Amino acid sequence: VVRDPNENEFLQAVSDVMSSVRPVLDQTPEYRHHGVVERLVEPERIITFRVPWMDDMGQVKVNRGFRVEMNSAIGPYKGGLRFHPSVNQSILKFLAFEHVFKNALTTLPLGGGAGGTDFEPKGKSDAEIMRFCQSFMAELFRHIGASTDVPEGDIGVGAREIGYLFGMYRKLNNQFSGVLTGKGLGWGGSLIRPEAAGFGCVYFAAQMLATRNDTLKGKTCLVSGAGNVAQATCRKLIEMGAKILTLSDSSGHIFDEQGIDAQKLDFVKRLKNIRRGRISEYVDEYPDAVYTPATPDQDENPLWRHRAQCIFPCATQNEIGKQDAYHLINNNVKLVCEGASMPCTTEAQEIFIDKGLLYAPSKAANAGGVAVSGLELTQNSIRLSWLGEEVDSRLKIIMKSIHDTCLSAAETYGHPRNYLVGANISGFVKVADAMIDQGVI
């Protein structure tokens, strides 16, 4: 707090982990003796750089680029690149910090990092996106590598951006390597990678329900977002027989009482991924649905006022606050499974846990994305492409392992069924032990 007084998102992520691991620190003095916490909260390296580019009118624009290399004790830094005007050092430090523990939970040898820029991709032409990505990579390429730091997508960075970034990296390095994940299938990508975070999130939810002899079949669900994670979450929920009532973007949300089926989801994919339109256009195509604009000036989001049994926030951080949590509880919600990174405020988390809901924190529930990124790297190393079924079955195994690890750590440390405590403690112990083994560096 003293060092980073204004980094609210980062401080929130740190306090979330530290409040869970305090009993572990008390029981294991070695962690304090080796300064593990002090070292964990200080990034190994932060790179900031200028990203100059030219728009279609010939005007020079300048954005700020970042890469936060948080911790490499168990593997190369791994984490997303976010392109969004809200991006700043605090947001990227929170994402990188989350990745350290999330990546540890995947069972794969991956360290934690995150990067991005305050560039706004919305409303830009393809040519502008390409020039921006090339300029961004013209600096980033010096700092990343298949065994050093391996970025992937996040908000505003999907298949198109990864393509432009990878092309520039390959040209600058004269080398074809697995330096980015989320690559196209014809040039080193893995089947299921685009769907992995959303699929994994639904697999995790199914595991949680199974502990109560329940399934997703017939469950009503609220999903926020309409991007990569939200789309894949919806696809898997539909396959599992759930009924999805909402989707959103930063302008507002749609409510479709009939349910968003596979055909409607295809429309959303074309709308968002090809036409790059707004979710409000859903009601032009399906007039029975209702569109409600966002209310960013209020401390509640009307999306979370709808009645449903399962909640999948898949847009962005802190999108469920205290008021939203009370609305959901009053509507008898049973399960909250986080597809987005840290979408619930600390107060909302506490309310869900106090009320005994099945609550899965993002570092466990959305770890499928980075897990399949790890599998993409494995395929690149052995120069093979696995079938989709193979990747999907490995993803299922990893999500089950994360689920069981969280439950067992929660039980061991006296918080039975608390997935938040379980995820934080198991991720922490793995990384902390590796840091002690490797000395004070």
Ligand code: NDP
């Ligand atoms: P996308 O850019 O594909 O989609 C993001 C969605 O969230 C869009 O619908 C966007 O709306 C909406 N959104 C973004 N910012 C805000 C905001 N401030 N308020 C309201 N809505 C907003 O991103 P992803 O689906 O990839 O990422 C979504 C979340 O999932 C993030 O938290 C990310 O960290 C997390 N995640 C992503 C993984 C991945 O592999 N991509 C893996 C694991 C987690 P609009 O179009 O209006 O901006």
